[in-house]
Amino acid sequence: xxxxxxxxxxxxxxxxxxxxxxxxxxxxxxxxxxxxxxxxxxxxxxxxxxxxxxxxxxxxxxxxxxxxxxxxxxxxxxxxxxxxxxxxxxxxxxxxxxxxxxxxxxxxxxxxxxxxxxxxxxxxxxxxxxxxxxxxxxxxxxxxxxxxxxxxxxxxxxxxxxxxxxxxxxxxxxxxxxxxxxxxxxxxxxxxxxxxxxxxxxxxxxxxxxxxxxxxxxxxxxxxxxxxxxxxxxxxxxxxxxxxxxxxxxxxxxxxxxxxxxxxxxxxxxxxxxxxxxxxxxxxxxxxxxxxxxxx
Amino acid sequence: xxxxxxxxxxxxxxxxxxxxxxxxxxxxxxxxxxxxxxxxxxxxxxxxxxxxxxxxxxxxxxxxxxxxxxxxxxxxxxxxxxxxxxxxxxxxxxxxxxxxxxxxxxxxxxxxxxxxxxxxxxxxxxxxxxxxxxxxxxxxxxxxxxxxxxxxxxxxxxxxxxxxxxxxxxxxxxxxxxxxxxxxxxxxxxxxxxxxxxxxxxxxxxxxxxxxxxxxxxxxxxxxxxxxxxxxxxxxxxxxxxxxxxxxxxxxxxxxxxxxxxxxxxxxxxxxxxxxxxxxxxxxxxxxxxxxxxxxxxxxxxxxxxxxxxxxxx
Amino acid sequence: xxxxxxxxxxxxxxxxxxxxxxxxxxxxxxxxxxxxxxxxxxxxxxxxxxxxxxxxxxxxxxxxxxxxxxxxxxxxxxxxxxxxxxxxxxxxxxxxxxxxxxxxxxxxxxxxxxxxxxxxxxxxxxxxxxxxxxxxxxxxxxxxxxxxxxxxxxxxxxxxxxxxxxxxxxxxxxxxxxxxxxxxxxxxxxxxxxxxxxxxxxxxxxxxxxxxxxxxxxxxxxxxxxxxxxxxxxxxxxxxxxxxxxxx
Numbered sequence: 001x002x003x004x005x006x007x008x009x010x011x012x013x014x015x016x017x018x019x020x021x022x023x024x025x026x027x028x029x030x031x032x033x034x035x036x037x038x039x040x041x042x043x044x045x046x047x048x049x050x051x052x053x054x055x056x057x058x059x060x061x062x063x064x065x066x067x068x069x070x071x072x073x074x075x076x077x078x079x080x081x082x083x084x085x086x087x088x089x090x091x092x093x094x095x096x097x098x099x100x101x102x103x104x105x106x107x108x109x110x111x112x113x114x115x116x117x118x119x120x121x122x123x124x125x126x127x128x129x130x131x132x133x134x135x136x137x138x139x140x141x142x143x144x145x146x147x148x149x150x151x152x153x154x155x156x157x158x159x160x161x162x163x164x165x166x167x168x169x170x171x172x173x174x175x176x177x178x179x180x181x182x183x184x185x186x187x188x189x190x191x192x193x194x195x196x197x198x199x200x201x202x203x204x205x206x207x208x209x210x211x212x213x214x215x216x217x218x219x220x221x222x223x224x225x226x227x228x229x230x231x232x233x234x235x236x237x238x239x240x241x242x243x244x245x246x247x248x249x250x251x252x253x254x255x256x257x258x259x260x261x262x263x264x265x266x267x268x269x270x271x272x273x274x275x276x277x278x279x280x281x282x283x284x285x286x287x288x289x290x291x292x293x294x295x296x
Numbered sequence: 297x298x299x300x301x302x303x304x305x306x307x308x309x310x311x312x313x314x315x316x317x318x319x320x321x322x323x324x325x326x327x328x329x330x331x332x333x334x335x336x337x338x339x340x341x342x343x344x345x346x347x348x349x350x351x352x353x354x355x356x357x358x359x360x361x362x363x364x365x366x367x368x369x370x371x372x373x374x375x376x377x378x379x380x381x382x383x384x385x386x387x388x389x390x391x392x393x394x395x396x397x398x399x400x401x402x403x404x405x406x407x408x409x410x411x412x413x414x415x416x417x418x419x420x421x422x423x424x425x426x427x428x429x430x431x432x433x434x435x436x437x438x439x440x441x442x443x444x445x446x447x448x449x450x451x452x453x454x455x456x457x458x459x460x461x462x463x464x465x466x467x468x469x470x471x472x473x474x475x476x477x478x479x480x481x482x483x484x485x486x487x488x489x490x491x492x493x494x495x496x497x498x499x500x501x502x503x504x505x506x507x508x509x510x511x512x513x514x515x516x517x518x519x520x521x522x523x524x525x526x527x528x529x530x531x532x533x534x535x536x537x538x539x540x541x542x543x544x545x546x547x548x549x550x551x552x553x554x555x556x557x558x559x560x561x562x563x564x565x566x567x568x569x570x571x572x573x574x575x576x577x578x579x580x581x582x583x584x585x586x587x588x589x590x591x592x593x594x595x596x597x598x599x600x601x602x603x604x605x606x607x608x609x610x
Numbered sequence: 611x612x613x614x615x616x617x618x619x620x621x622x623x624x625x626x627x628x629x630x631x632x633x634x635x636x637x638x639x640x641x642x643x644x645x646x647x648x649x650x651x652x653x654x655x656x657x658x659x660x661x662x663x664x665x666x667x668x669x670x671x672x673x674x675x676x677x678x679x680x681x682x683x684x685x686x687x688x689x690x691x692x693x694x695x696x697x698x699x700x701x702x703x704x705x706x707x708x709x710x711x712x713x714x715x716x717x718x719x720x721x722x723x724x725x726x727x728x729x730x731x732x733x734x735x736x737x738x739x740x741x742x743x744x745x746x747x748x749x750x751x752x753x754x755x756x757x758x759x760x761x762x763x764x765x766x767x768x769x770x771x772x773x774x775x776x777x778x779x780x781x782x783x784x785x786x787x788x789x790x791x792x793x794x795x796x797x798x799x800x801x802x803x804x805x806x807x808x809x810x811x812x813x814x815x816x817x818x819x820x821x822x823x824x825x826x827x828x829x830x831x832x833x834x835x836x837x838x839x840x841x842x843x844x845x846x847x848x849x850x851x852x853x854x855x856x857x858x
Contacts, residue, residue, distance in 0.1 A: 038411045040359070040418070106357045106414050107543055108587040114536045115580035122574060229532065233419045240412070277426035280419045287408055287416065473715050473724050480701050480712050487699040490661065491767055492687035492716035 009143055010262045016149040018258020019156035019251075020214045024231060025238035026160055026250035027075075027208030033180035033244055034200030035083065037105050041113035042235055043228020045205060047120065049075065049212020050223045054129055063133045064216045065151060071213040072206045079205030083198045113228070120225035130221040152214040159207060160251055176200040230276065237283045307608045308550050309467050316460055323452050331448045332520075333565060338455045339517050340561045343534070344541035344553035345462045346509035349502045351539070352547035353470070355482045356410060356499065359535050360417030363401075363424050364394040364507045366529035368514025370428070373440035373524045378433075383444055384454055387515035391458075394511015395504055402503035406496065418532075425530035439525030455516045462509050467550055469502075470610075478502070482548070533576055537561075540583045546593030550610045555594050613639040613674055613690060613770045613803070615660065620669030620679075622655055622827075629655040631827040632669070639770045639803040644818030644835075646808060648847055652827040653807045654696060657773045660805070661693035662686040673771075690718045692769035696776050698756035700748035706759055707731045707744040710766040717767025731766060737796060738762045754780065765800070772804040778813040790816055815839070823847065 028042050039045075052074060053067035062070075135147040167173035175191045179200065187193055215231070216223060238257055242249015257279055264275035305313075323331065347361050368390030375386035405416040428434050469475060480488040481495050489495050518524040537560060545556025560579060567575035590597055599606050615637045622630040630652045637643045645653050658664040660671055662683035671679040678686055692713075701709050710731035714721045721727045735741050738758045743751065748759060757777055764772055781789055790813050797804065797817070808814035814821065815835040823831040823838060825847040831838055838844055 038415070040414075102410050103355055103357050104587045104591055106359075106411065107539060108584045110359060110536065110539060111580040111583035111587065113580075114533060115577050115584070118533075118574070118576040118580065122577070229422055233415075233422050236415050236419065240415075273426040274430050277423040280423040280426075283419050284404055284416060287412055288404065473722055473727070476708065476712050476715055476724060476727075479704065483701040483703050484699050486663075487695070487701065488712075489683040490663070490687065490693060490695070490699075491713040491763060492684050492692075492718070492720075493712075494682075494684045496682075 005142065006266065007263065010266050011259060012140075012143055012145060013149065014259035014262030015255055016145065016153040016258070017218055017262060018255035019153040020211060020218065020254075021234055021238060021258050022251045022254025023156045023159055023214060024208060024211035025235040025242075025254050026163060027204045027206075027211055028235040029239050029242070029244065029250050030163075030176075030204030030207065031079075031201055032239060034176055034197055034204065036180075037109070038102075040106060040109040040232070041116060041228075042208065043230070043232025044113050044116035044120075045075070045078070045208045045228075046212040046215065046231045046235075047223075047225060047228045048078075048116070049209035050216050050219070050227065051120070051124065051212075052209065053213035053216045054131055054223055057131045057133070063135075064131060064148075064213050065155060067213045068155065068210045072210040075206035075209030076202045078209070079202030080198055082205060083201040113232075117225050117228065124225065128221050128224045130219055130223055131216050132220060133217065134220075148217040152217045156211075156214055157251075159210060163203075163207065164248065172196075172199060176203070233280050233283075234276075237280060237286075240283060241286055305467070306550075306610060308610045309463070312463055312551065312554060316456065316463075320453070320456055323449060323456075328448055331452060335448060335451050335455060335516075335520065336565070337557060337561050338452070338459050339513050339520075340537065340541065341554050341557035342455060342459045342462060342513040342516075343510055343538045344545065344557045345459070345466055346506040346513065347538040348466065348542050348548065348553045349469075349506040349509070350499075352542050352549070352552065353478050353482065353502060354499055355547075356406070356503075357414045357539075358417045358506075359414055359532070359539070360401075360419075360421030361506070361510060361538055362530060362532060362534040363417075363421040364397060364510035365514030365517065365534055366424070366428075366524075366526075367393050367397055368511035369518030369524035369529050370434055370440070371511065372515040372518055373435070373442060374433070376442050376444065377440050383447075383519050384450070387454055387458075387512055387519065390515030391508050391512035394514070395508040397511070398504045398507020399500070402500045402507075406499045406503060421530060421532065421535070425526060428526050428530070435524075435526070439523060439529075441523045444519065444522050451516060451520050454519075455513065458509060458512045458516070463550070463554075465505070466553075470548070470550065474498075536576065536580065536583070537564075540579050542593075543583055543591075544586050544593055546595030546597075547591075549593070549595040549599075552593055552595045559594065611674070615691065615771050615803070615805075616670075616672045617656070617660065618670045618672070620656070620659060620666045620671060622652075622659055622664060623667045628827050630659065630666075633824065633827070633829050635805075635822050635829065635832070637771055637803050637805045640801050641820070642797060642804045642806060642818050644806050644808060644814040644821040645824065646811070646814055646821060646838075647824035647830075649809075651824045653824055654775055655827075656824070657693055657775055657805065657807060660686075660691065661773055663693075684716070687717055687767055687769070688720070690768070690770040691773065692717065692764045692767040693773035694757075694760045694764050694775050694777060698753070698760040700751070700756055700759055700763075702749040703747070705745050705747055706735055706740055706751070706762075709748055709759060710734050710762050713763045713766030714768070717769065719768040734762050734766045737765065738792070754785070765796075765802075770802055772802050774804055774806045776807055776809060778808055778810040781810075786810065786813060789813070793817055 024046050031037060031039050049071045052071045053064045056062040056067045056070060133148060137144050138147050138150060167177050175196045176199065178191065179193060179196045234257060238250055238253035241253035241256065260279045261275045264278060268274045343365060347358065351357050371390040371393040372383065372386035375381040375389045376383055401420055405413055408416055469478065477493050477498055480493055481498060485495050541556030541560045542553055544559050545552030564575035564579060586593065592600055595609060599609055617633060617635050619632050619634055620630055621632055633656060647653055659666050662681050666679050670677055673689055673691065701712065707728055711727040714727040714730045715724065721730065732741065732744055735744050738761055740755065740758055740762060743755060751759060761777055778786060778789055794817060806814055806818065818835060821833065821835055821838045822829060823844050830843045830847060831841045
């Protein structure tokens with residue numbers, strides 16, 4: 001039986017980790033809510049954000065925190081490209097996803113996911129890499145917390161907070177929220193649907209890639225091309241837990257999942273893999289008991 | 297449910313049947329190297345037909361189909377390695393395991409609407425990998441090594457039987473009353489229920505059988521590799537390939553999965569000898585293009601643009 | 611045997627919204643019951659509850675004494691109750707004939723042979739005047755034709771009690787007259803019972819043996835067409851208190 005000190009440490013670590021989870025989930029939430037597209041390749045963009053931070057650390061000596069704004073900028077560009085390349089054709093004139101087009105984007109983004117993974121594998125080989133950045137620890141009471149983890153948690157919360165302020169207080173932000181709820185109504189009040197959707201999508205990718213950079217702090221040896229296979233399901237579970245399109249949900253969901261994984265592995269013989277698997281499978285009962293348009 | 301009469305087998309079914317019979321008859325004389333390529337092709341075709349049963353026919357996109365193939369392989373591993381069964385029995389066990397697994401997963405996940413179903417299957421497949429890695433009886437993350445010989449003819453005939461049954465089954469359910477029910481569900485599941493179709497039961501039936509055939513195919517696949525290894529077995533690339541074959545060939549059609557298997561596997565086999573890994577990038581790009589611009593796939597497009605073919609090609 | 615549908619004290623709450631509050635009514639085979647009320651009064655919800663699309667929060671729905679309120683929709687169709695959709699939902703990739711044939715195959719009849727089902731479908735299409743469009747893909751139909759196809763599909767199931775949601779909406783006066791006549795003829799020949807949700811007063815008051823009035827989820831009146839028209843509560847619900855007071 002684990003002792004209380006270990007439990008509290010894992011709880012704290014889980015919360016810190018959960019903040020970063022919240023960021024990557026928030027990115028997905030924006031893309032899902034605004035572009036109304038379930039981006040199956042979400043994990044691959046997290047991966048790109050992580051590799052971005054990695055290369056910046058090798059070439060320019062940046063630590064992950066410094067990489068965040070650069071990754072974010074790249075994410076914005078990628079998001080705009082994704083919107084106009086992929087989605088604009090599909091969404092033009094359609095207010096909501098019909099079965100046919102829903103299936104099409106699922107398949108298409110799945111194809112994109114594997115293109116990205118295999119390209120990454122060809123370019124960077126499948127070996128694990130990481131950023132050896134360790135600014136030390138901080139003592140809080142009897143707890144010893146990694147400073148790196150604490151810093152990215154703070155940045156994560158800041159990102160989500162900024163996003164929340166943007167979405168609720170600015171004109172553009174409110175337009176994006178309106179769009180995610182009711183496209184025809186948005187048009188009726190004079191908001192340009194294309195630019196709104198494009199910006200919302202861009203923002204989603206921006207936050208996703210920033211999240212990838214932040215995640216690297218927790219992965220000293222854990223950056224590899226297929227890492228998206230782990231973080232995409234995590235993001236999906238979080239978004240569904242909080243409700244797709246509900247913007248604060250990502251934070252709550254992220255913290256919950258972070259805690260489940262870190263505390264869970266304590267009770268499962270130290271196996272992160274098993275704890276993660278269990279965490280994923282929580283998606284199923286959540287979906288079963290949330291009837292808002294999820295069930296047939 | 298009655299079997300359709302022989303006189304009503306369409307030209308496409310006869311065509312596929314002829315192709316399979318010729319293959320079966322000439323197999324012992326085909327050079328070994330070519331035979332192994334054909335075996336892989338038949339395995340992928342079987343997988344494509346199995347995904348077609350759920351994704352092609354009802355429109356429920358499944359990303360996690362690889363999970364049935366993987367457990368089929370593990371069933372073979374346990375069957376041959378621990379229970380000392382003959383590999384063919386191991387394959388049969390794989391099919392049964394696939395069926396049971398599909399029933400278990402389907403009963404829960406088929407309740408979810410399209411997007412959520414797809415995500416749920418993906419999550420299950422990834423979770424399954426992590427769970428299998430931890431189980432000692434399943435090789436504790438290292439996989440199961442089998443000491444089976446190189447028997448291409450046995451491999452060939454085993455997968456041939458599975459594929460043949462599958463094709464006939466696909467033909468059967470796309471015709472007659474059940475076929476109408478399935479098409480109604482794909483067109484508008486809610487409306488289908490309001491005309492009396494038990495959509496849940498139809499979907500589960502199709503999904504269970506797709507698990508059966510995928511499990512069997514997985515058993516044969518890992519038989520040819522004389523062992524089963526977790527990271528490879530649960531590799532989502534298999535799901536991509538299956539999806540690619542179904543989408544490129546033409547979803548829900550009889551010929552589609554076979555055409556799709558040829559269209560995807562043969563070029564990728566050729567590429568494999570030139571740039572390993574690169575072929576999946578191309579497959580992915582093709583899938584994207586087809587999904588966005590030619591969603592009917594090859595067979596669907598032929599039927600759409602050449603009306604004379606509609607009576608023959610399905 | 612004459613089938614009887616009984617709705618007893620049925621409630622449906624969607625979160626805080628009380629869509630249906632304690633409604634009771636019954637419909638017997640062969641009888642046409644109209645269901646009217648202002649917009650948003652819960653009429654369509656009530657139809658959904660009977661058809662098994664939604665489940666009542668409280669109360670019971672029975673067919674011939676057997677509780678059906680917890681049954682899934684397809685099972686209720688199998689027992690002879692079928693519903694149209696307010697906005698028609700045809701199987702867009704199929705022809706009209708195939709649309710109705712599916713209903714024949716899976717509805718009350720459960721016709722197993724698809725060839726016979728297709729023949730029967732043709733017959734049903736002729737009943738509603740769509741025989742000329744039998745081989746047309748349903749996505750190519752006008753809205754009015756889709757409504758008729760929807761009705762044909764419900765007939766195709768062989769249901770003995772039909773739940774009809776605004777089938778007379780959007781018709782010109784001439785079309786309306788023909789539609790009412792067609793409905794009356796079919797009802798006489800086939801002998802089905804029907805619960806008819808309508809806003810088109812002329813239609814519902816003409817065809818209904820009895821009319822039930824719903825407002826804000828509650829039944830406020832029931833009677834013959836003549837009685838309903840003069841009922842002060844009904845007038846108030848539609849036209850306001852002043853109009854009710856002005857009635858002699």
